[in-house]
Amino acid sequence: MxxxxxxxxxxxxxxxxxxxxxxxxxxxxxxxxxxxxxxxxxxxxxxxxxxxxxxxxxxxxxxxxxxxxxxxxxxxxxxxxxxxxxxxxxxxxxxxxxxxxxxxxxxxxxxxxxxxxxxxxLLLGQMRAGERVATFLMRLARRQSDAGCSHMPRDVVSDGAMLRIPITRGQMAAFLGLTVETVSRKLGALRDAGVIDLLGPRTVRINNVERLLAESL
Amino acid sequence: MxxxxxxxxxxxxxxxxxxxxxxxxxxxxxxxxxxxxxxxxxxxxxxxxxxxxxxxxxxxxxxxxxxxxxxxxxxxxxxxxxxxxxxxxxxxxxxxxxxxxxxxxxxxxxxxxxxxxxxxxLLLGQMRAGERVATFLMRLARRQSDAGCSHMPRDVVSDGAMLRIPITRGQMAAFLGLTVETVSRKLGALRDAGVIDLLGPRTVRINNVERLLAESL
DNA sequence: CGCTGACTTGACCAGTGTCAATAAAGGTGG
DNA sequence: CCACCTTTATTGACACTGGTCAAGTCAGCG
Structure with a gap:
C-alpha cells in the first residue's frame, strides 16, 4: 500500500x-x-x-x-x-x-x-486425537518459524526447534474438538515416544520433525 | 444486476x-x-x-x-x-x-x-452423533423450504414436512464426520422415537419439528 | 427378474470422554 | 524473596459412545 x-x-x-x-x-x-x-x-x-x-x-x-x-x-x-x-x-x-x-x-x-x-x-471430522495434537503442533511450529525469520524458506521446521504454545490445554481442547485430559495424554504420549520434550506446560522442543509429521498424517 | x-x-x-x-x-x-x-x-x-x-x-x-x-x-x-x-x-x-x-x-x-x-x-468439534444427524436434517429442511416458496417466512419448517435427502449415507457420514453405520443407526433411533418417518432411504417425513430441533441442540 | 450397490442391523471392541485425585505453575501479598 | 492460594496440567480408573467387522436386507436398474 x-x-x-x-x-x-x-x-x-x-x-x-x-x-x-x-x-x-x-x-x-x-x-x-x-x-x-x-x-x-x-x-x-x-x-x-x-x-x-x-x-x-x-x-x-x-x-x-x-x-x-x-x-x-x-x-x-x-x-x-x-x-x-x-x-x-x-x-x-x-x-x-x-x-x-x-x-x-x-x-x-x-x-x-x-x-x-x-x-x-478435515481435522475435526476425520482425524483421531493423536493426529489432531500432532497437526496442531506442526502448524504452530510452521507459523512461528515463518514469523521469526522471513528470509528462511517457508514452512520449514527443523529438529530441535523450540515451540511456545500460546494457549492453555483447555483452549487447545476447544480448538481440537477434544477434552483437556485427552490433549494432555496425547502430548504425554509424544513425549514418551521421544518425539517432543515438554520443557514446561507451554514450551515444547521438537526432537523429531519427521516423526511428528508422520503422526499428524 | x-x-x-x-x-x-x-x-x-x-x-x-x-x-x-x-x-x-x-x-x-x-x-x-x-x-x-x-x-x-x-x-x-x-x-x-x-x-x-x-x-x-x-x-x-x-x-x-x-x-x-x-x-x-x-x-x-x-x-x-x-x-x-x-x-x-x-x-x-x-x-x-x-x-x-x-x-x-x-x-x-x-x-x-x-x-x-x-x-x-462447531458441529464436528462439539456435537455427538445424534445431534449431528438431527442438525443435518434441520438444515436441509430449512434450505428446501427456502427454495420451495420464497414468499414464506425463512427458516420455517412445519410438522409433516417432506424431506428429500440428496446424498447417500456414505456422503452424509463424510459430511458429518461419522461412519455410515452410525448415521444409519441415529436415523433409525429418530424413527423409533417417532420424530421422523423413513419413507425410503432418501425420503424423510418430519413428524415433530420441535423434538428434532431439541435433538439437534 | 436377477444383480449390484446402498442401506440396515447386530455383536464386539477401541478410543475418548467422564470423574476423581494429585501435582505443578503462576500470581499475590506479606 | 518466600509462602500461600488459585489456576492449570497430569495421571489413573472406569464407562460409554461410536468405530469396526460381519451378515443380511432392500431398492433401483438393466
Whole structure:
C-alpha cells in the first residue's frame, strides 16, 4: 500500500488494550475491525449448553473482524493481554471503497480464512486425537518459524526447534474438538515416544520433525 | 444486476453437463468458475490414506469456485447428474473488475461460506452423533423450504414436512464426520422415537419439528 | 427378474470422554 | 524473596459412545 493510503487508514485507527481473558466482541453483536498488534486472540462459537468450539487462533498482524458484515459470527476473546489497532467503521469503509488494492487484500484475507476453516473441518471430522495434537503442533511450529525469520524458506521446521504454545490445554481442547485430559495424554504420549520434550506446560522442543509429521498424517 | 451486466456475463458463459459421480475439479488443480443450474455437487478434502471430509454441499443456484484463487482448495464432485453454467476466467474477471455490485455479491458469497464452514466446525468439534444427524436434517429442511416458496417466512419448517435427502449415507457420514453405520443407526433411533418417518432411504417425513430441533441442540 | 450397490442391523471392541485425585505453575501479598 | 492460594496440567480408573467387522436386507436398474 502506498504511504497516502496508509495515512488515510491511520487517521481512522485507534489503539486499544485489553487484559487477558477479556471478551472483545460477542457473537451476534456489532463487529470490530482491527489489526492485532500484540497478544493472542481466539474466535469461538458456542452451543446453548456451554460447549464451545474455537474456530480461529489469531496472532499479531492478523486481522480481526469482517468488513462486509455488521455483526460478528463468533465471539472474540483475548488469551493474553492484547493491543488492538481498531478502525472506525465509516473511515475504514471509505478506504476500502476507494482503494482497490486494499479491497483485494481484504478479499484475500477472507479466502485464506475460508481455506483454514475447511482444513480444520478435515481435522475435526476425520482425524483421531493423536493426529489432531500432532497437526496442531506442526502448524504452530510452521507459523512461528515463518514469523521469526522471513528470509528462511517457508514452512520449514527443523529438529530441535523450540515451540511456545500460546494457549492453555483447555483452549487447545476447544480448538481440537477434544477434552483437556485427552490433549494432555496425547502430548504425554509424544513425549514418551521421544518425539517432543515438554520443557514446561507451554514450551515444547521438537526432537523429531519427521516423526511428528508422520503422526499428524 | 442490470440487464447489460447480465448480458456481458452471459457472453462469457457456457453450459456443461456432467454425469453422476464425476469429479469436476481436483484439489490443487486449476479452478472452475460456475453456477450450478441443476443437480448436487459436493466439495471435499482428503487425507493421504483416503479418509475424506465433505466441506460443502452445493445446490442449484449456488456458486462453485473462487474467483480470487487460481487453484481449488477442495475437490468438487457431482452427486447427481449436473448442469453447470461455467464462466471463462478472463471474461469473468472483466465483469468482476468493472461491476462493483457483482464484486460485492462475490464477496458476500465468500463470507457466507466462511460462516457456514465455522458453523460446521462447531458441529464436528462439539456435537455427538445424534445431534449431528438431527442438525443435518434441520438444515436441509430449512434450505428446501427456502427454495420451495420464497414468499414464506425463512427458516420455517412445519410438522409433516417432506424431506428429500440428496446424498447417500456414505456422503452424509463424510459430511458429518461419522461412519455410515452410525448415521444409519441415529436415523433409525429418530424413527423409533417417532420424530421422523423413513419413507425410503432418501425420503424423510418430519413428524415433530420441535423434538428434532431439541435433538439437534 | 436377477444383480449390484446402498442401506440396515447386530455383536464386539477401541478410543475418548467422564470423574476423581494429585501435582505443578503462576500470581499475590506479606 | 518466600509462602500461600488459585489456576492449570497430569495421571489413573472406569464407562460409554461410536468405530469396526460381519451378515443380511432392500431398492433401483438393466
Amino acid at each position: 502506498s504511504p497516502d493510503e496508509l495515512w488515510e487508514l491511520n487517521s481512522a485507527a485507534r489503539h486499544k488494550t485489553y487484559p487477558a481473558g477479556q471478551t472483545i466482541v460477542t457473537q451476534g453483536e456489532p463487529n470490530v475491525l482491527a489489526n492485532i498488534v500484540t497478544g493472542i486472540v481466539v474466535e469461538k462459537k458456542g452451543l446453548a449448553d456451554g460447549r464451545e468450539q474455537i474456530v480461529s487462533l489469531l496472532f499479531p498482524s492478523d486481522f480481526l473482524g469482517n468488513a462486509y458484515r455488521r455483526d460478528a459470527d463468533a465471539t472474540a476473546q483475548t488469551v493474553s493481554p492484547v493491543t488492538l489497532c481498531t478502525f472506525e467503521r465509516s473511515g475504514f469503509e471509505d478506504v476500502v471503497r476507494s482503494h482497490s488494492a486494499f479491497r483485494q487484500a481484504l478479499f484475500d484475507h477472507a479466502v485464506a480464512e475460508l481455506d483454514q476453516a475447511r482444513e480444520w473441518m | 442490470s440487464p447489460d451486466e447480465l448480458w456481458e456475463l452471459n457472453s462469457a458463459a457456457r453450459h456443461k453437463t456432467y454425469p453422476a459421480g464425476q469429479t469436476i475439479v481436483t484439489q490443487g488443480e486449476p479452478n472452475v468458475l460456475a453456477n450450478i443450474v441443476t443437480g448436487i455437487v459436493v466439495e471435499k478434502k482428503g487425507l493421504a490414506d483416503g479418509r475424506e471430509q465433505i466441506v460443502s454441499l452445493l445446490f442449484p443456484s449456488d456458486f462453485l469456485g473462487n474467483a480470487y484463487r487460481r487453484d481449488a482448495d477442495a475437490t468438487a464432485q457431482t452427486v447427481s447428474p449436473v448442469t453447470l453454467c461455467t464462466f471463462e476466467r478472463s471474461g469473468f474477471e472483466d465483469v468482476v473488475r468493472s461491476h462493483s455490485a457483482f464484486r460485492q455479491a462475490l464477496f458476500d458469497h465468500a463470507v457466507a461460506e466462511l460462516d457456514q464452514a465455522r458453523e460446521w466446525m
